[in-house]
Amino acid sequence: MSVVRTTFLQCPSISHFSTPSSSTNPVPVKFTVSCCLVASPAAVVNVNVDKKPSERNEVRLGLPSKGRMATDTLDLLKDCQLSVRQSNPRQYVAEIPQISNLEVWFQRPKDVVRKLVSGDLDLGIVGLDIVQEYGQVRNGNDDLIIVHDSLDYGDCRLSLAIPKYGIFENINSLKELAQMPQWTPERPLRVATGFTYLGPKFMKENGLNYVTFSTADGALEAAPAMGIADAIVDLVSSGTTLRENNLKEIEGGVILESQAVLVASRKSLMQRKGVLDITHEMLERLEAHLRAGGQFTVTANMRGSSAEEVADRVLSQPSLSGLQGPTVSPVFSKRNGSVAADYYAIVICVPKQALYKSVKQLRMIGGSGVLVSPLTYIFDEETPRWRQLLSNLGL
Ligand SMILES: Nc1ncnc2c1ncn2[C@@H]1O[C@H](COP(=O)(O)OP(=O)(O)OP(=O)(O)O)[C@@H](O)[C@H]1O
Ligand SMILES: O=P(O)(O)OC[C@H]1O[C@H](OP(=O)(O)OP(=O)(O)O)[C@H](O)[C@@H]1O
Ligand SMILES: [Mg+2]
Numbered sequence: 001m002s003v004v005r006t007t008f009l010q011c012p013s014i015s016h017f018s019t020p021s022s023s024t025n026p027v028p029v030k031f032t033v034s035c036c037l038v039a040s041p042a043a044v045v046n047v048n049v050d051k052k053p054s055e056r057n058e059v060r061l062g063l064p065s066k067g068r069m070a071t072d073t074l075d076l077l078k079d080c081q082l083s084v085r086q087s088n089p090r091q092y093v094a095e096i097p098q099i100s101n102l103e104v105w106f107q108r109p110k111d112v113v114r115k116l117v118s119g120d121l122d123l124g125i126v127g128l129d130i131v132q133e134y135g136q137v138r139n140g141n142d143d144l145i146i147v148h149d150s151l152d153y154g155d156c157r158l159s160l161a162i163p164k165y166g167i168f169e170n171i172n173s174l175k176e177l178a179q180m181p182q183w184t185p186e187r188p189l190r191v192a193t194g195f196t197y198l199g200p201k202f203m204k205e206n207g208l209n210y211v212t213f214s215t216a217d218g219a220l221e222a223a224p225a226m227g228i229a230d231a232i233v234d235l236v237s238s239g240t241t242l243r244e245n246n247l248k249e250i251e252g253g254v255i256l257e258s259q260a261v262l263v264a265s266r267k268s269l270m271q272r273k274g275v276l277d278i279t280h281e282m283l284e285r286l287e288a289h290l291r292a293g294g295q296f297t298v299t300a301n302m303r304g305s306s307a308e309e310v311a312d313r314v315l316s317q318p319s320l321s322g323l324q325g326p327t328v329s330p331v332f333s334k335r336n337g338s339v340a341a342d343y344y345a346i347v348i349c350v351p352k353q354a355l356y357k358s359v360k361q362l363r364m365i366g367g368s369g370v371l372v373s374p375l376t377y378i379f380d381e382e383t384p385r386w387r388q389l390l391s392n393l394g395l
């Protein structure tokens with residue numbers, strides 16, 4: 001018999017228990033809620049308050065209202081020429097003037113996901129960890145669709161960590177942790193986590209049977225040293241917080257790699273007018289911007305007998321093929337009264353990491369006057385993510 005029990009360390013407004021279950025049955029969970037709900041005055045703005053959610057005509061995008069994702073999300077949208085216009089930082093509704101009929105709602109990341117599930121939002125940008133934790137992906141339910149899975153910020157991982165000291169000193173893998181004789185039904189492994197769905201699911205899937213869970217709102221890394229827990233499941237990025245609290249990650253202990261994602265409600269995509277078009281536009285802009293972020297445009301002059309001969313020289317170098325081969329144009333000059341092209345200008349896109357290598361290769365084949373500029377957007381043919389979304393929707 002396994003023990004998977006969840007109690008709260010702090011802020012005991014919600015108690016959350018589960019009864020012991022066999023490993024094949026889902027854990028029945030009972031919630032006891034003992035808090036009062038207070039409507040936030042700022043959330044009651046004069047937008048559609050008299051309409052049922054299904055009756056609204058506007059498309060709604062949920063963005064993180066606070067925390068480390070908030071600014072980065074606004075910056076990313078701005079870089080895609082989708083600046084969010086918020087008349088007052090305390091107002092939770094805003095607009096993106098570039099996209100008509102779109103309302104932006106600022107919410108806590110977990111509420112963005114909950115509201116996507118409930119149909120009160122249509123699109124959202126949050127961390128993948130939050131989508132997996134709160135997105136009801138739980139019962140094989142595919143209400144939410146990840147439209148863009150790597151927005152290139154908010155990188156972190158959800159990881160199990162244990163103390164470096166005491167009985168854990170020589171434990172370096174999940175397998176070793178599971179095999180420790182200390183864990184029994186009477187004295188289970190105590191894990192503190194804010195991820196009360198993903199944490200227990202991971203432990204169960206990995207055969208850790210005698211485990212009990214508790215949760216807190218922050219500073220989880222203190223729980224082992226305080227004697228409240230043996231291990232924690234929390235987000236890690238640089239690893240500094242773990243290190244400073246004498247904790248370590250172990251082999252096999254990464255539950256999820258996360259970064260910011262664009263997520264949509266399947267129902268909205270299929271049923272609400274305008275959602276699919278707005279999703280397409282956002283996806284195109286995001287892809288074009290993110291793709292460009294990794295590249296420079298490089299131009300150089302090269303002496304040659306013809307455009308083909310110059311192109312041949314450029315293509316002989318592995319780092320100079322660009323996105324679709326080089327653009328080669330004649331540079332005309334007047335000599336002895338007649339116009340001739342002795343030089344050619346070449347334009348290529350080069351991955352940022354390969355810049356110096358590319359410049360050296362250009363020089364080697366006779367390139368001079370090399371100019372390097374940042375790229376803002378690369379709009380390619382229809383993005384694979386769009387095709388994937390349509391096929392996911394059966395369209
Ligand atoms: N250390 C980190 N490094 C990078 N990204 C992180 C880190 N911690 C969290 N994130 C990402 O940022 C998201 C928001 O985290 P943030 O800490 O801002 O909010 P929160 O922890 O839910 O709120 P709060 O800390 O105010 O209770 C997370 O869901 C995750 O995707
Ligand atoms: O690996 P690191 O770079 O040290 O980051 C990890 C820390 O970042 C997050 O906490 P956050 O700063 O969001 O504070 P919180 O505990 O209040 O959420 C997370 O909960 C870890 O504590
Ligand atoms: Mg945090």
